[in-house]
Amino acid sequence: MINIDKLIIGFDSALRTLFVPAQTIRSIPGKDKPESELTDAEKELSVALMRVNHVGEVCAQALYQGQGLTAQNEDVQKTLMQAAREETEHLAWTEQRISELGGRKSFLNPLWYGGSFAIGFVAGLLGDKWNLGFLAETERQVEEHLSSHLHRLPFNDQKSRAIVTQMKIDEASHATMALSHGGAELPAPVKVVMKLGSKIMTKTAYWV
Secondary structure (H helix, E strand, O other), X not given: OOOHHHHHHHHHHHHXXXXXXXXXXXXXXOOOOOOOOOOHHHHHHHHHHHHHHHHHHHHHHHHHHHHHHHOOOHHHHHHHHHHHHHHHHHHHHHHHHHHHOOOOOOOOHHHHHHHHHHHHHHHHHOOHHHHHHHHHXXXXXXXXXXXXXXXXXXXOOHHHHHHHHHHHHHHHHHHHHHHHOOOOOXXXXXXXXXXXXXXXXXXXXXXX
């Protein structure tokens, strides 16, 4: 049975993620780097890629909230919440960078959040080893996705590149943490479906 307090906390987290500027404890990576001169095309590309990354962090918040709500083991719940706190920093970094570049966040963030929360909720119901396995695979795929962005971001946009580089390091750490807590390797078909879903999200968020 799901604790009513957890539901209230989860609802509060959703509102904060979607409508309140995220906060960060760590300094924003690249904060001290000078703002480079970017062409209109380069700036447009950076904005679009950082919007995709911001959507990824919105989804991460929702996934962890859904997973934490149905996780059976208290240690697993703590692991998920710790990861969620670190992802909140990523949310703040990408949001700030989008603002600096004069861009906007995705109009579909409430949809991304709701869908990801549902997926996380179901993952938690499957049991802790699959819950953590899902988290690990998600983070692995996000790490690959961030690597591709480092190849696509304008070389002169050192501020965005610094943020994505640190996010990539953090995501790899989250995957390792999930596996060390007993996460199971997901079946290949599940990984393929996850990749397809991620591709749809990134392609849409790039423009909308």
